[in-house]
Amino acid sequence: MRLQSDRAGGRAGLLLTCLLLVAPPAPAQRYGDFTVGAGFRPDPQIGTGRTGGDGHASRFGPGCVGRISDTPDHRIQVTSALGLRLSVSSDTDSTLALVGPAGVFCDDDSGGRLDARIDARLTPGQYAVYVGHMERAGDYRLSLSELPGRASPDFVLGAGFLPDPRTATGITGGGVDASRHGAHCAGMIAAAPDHRLTITSTVVLDIAVESATDSSLVILGPGKALCDDDGGQGLDARIVEAFRPGEYAIHVGHIGEPAAYTLTIREGDRGR
Numbered sequence: 001m002r003l004q005s006d007r008a009g010g011r012a013g014l015l016l017t018c019l020l021l022v023a024p025p026a027p028a029q030r031y032g033d034f035t036v037g038a039g040f041r042p043d044p045q046i047g048t049g050r051t052g053g054d055g056h057a058s059r060f061g062p063g064c065v066g067r068i069s070d071t072p073d074h075r076i077q078v079t080s081a082l083g084l085r086l087s088v089s090s091d092t093d094s095t096l097a098l099v100g101p102a103g104v105f106c107d108d109d110s111g112g113r114l115d116a117r118i119d120a121r122l123t124p125g126q127y128a129v130y131v132g133h134m135e136r137a138g139d140y141r142l143s144l145s146e147l148p149g150r151a152s153p154d155f156v157l158g159a160g161f162l163p164d165p166r167t168a169t170g171i172t173g174g175g176v177d178a179s180r181h182g183a184h185c186a187g188m189i190a191a192a193p194d195h196r197l198t199i200t201s202t203v204v205l206d207i208a209v210e211s212a213t214d215s216s217l218v219i220l221g222p223g224k225a226l227c228d229d230d231g232g233q234g235l236d237a238r239i240v241e242a243f244r245p246g247e248y249a250i251h252v253g254h255i256g257e258p259a260a261y262t263l264t265i266r267e268g269d270r271g272r
Helices: 002-022
Strands: 033-036 045-050 074-078 082-090 094-100 103-107 117-122 125-133 139-146 154-157 166-171 195-199 203-211 215-221 224-228 238-243 246-254 260-267
Touching (some): 033 045, 074 082, 074 094, 094 117, 117 166, 154 166, 203 215, 215 238, 224 238
Parallel strands (some): 154 195
Antiparallel strands (some): 045 139, 074 125, 082 117, 094 103, 195 246, 203 238, 215 246
């Protein structure tokens, strides 16, 4: 009985060995999805893949270039507003498209050499990421990092407010053309406000942007759309205006590339 049992065990072991030898290898795990919010960890988060596909990024707008897949290479679930940098490192001329609630963001060579990079302020929701190429397909590494300078989005101000000035930070721009709010409005802005402003009593405010890009400013409120492009220092935006009590939305945009900004609000003088 022991001999028969040993023989049976040997046959079973041999069969298992044969099955292991002929079984196909398990498919590689694809790191396709991310979930991020302010202060996310680990930072950075990494994804990999192969650039391009049968589609063309121009379907998302004239500023989008390169061959991309018909379906997203990665999906990002954003749980809270944040500034996010998406950087591609590849062995080809890469392109990048990010599509979601905050708008459409596209890039070709901002990451250095021929690689793509996008800096964007994202509102909560789901975003699709497409990693493309200009001429030939290649392997890529996608890195997601939080940008420094989280926004302090809300202000409640009235005549004689203290402390004065108030400041906040963020990332310029988004996927919406500011001209939708009037021909005098310029630049690309986010669909959602970067900051909200509650005015408790009539006050003149001097609202200025400082950034490393050509910034623009759109302020929407009761019965008015205030816009500026180069009214501040250099290519920065600035608005000096009397604000009546009510709720206002502040959008900090850009003409060109996104960048970090500082928004400063002082009690002003219309004569300045």
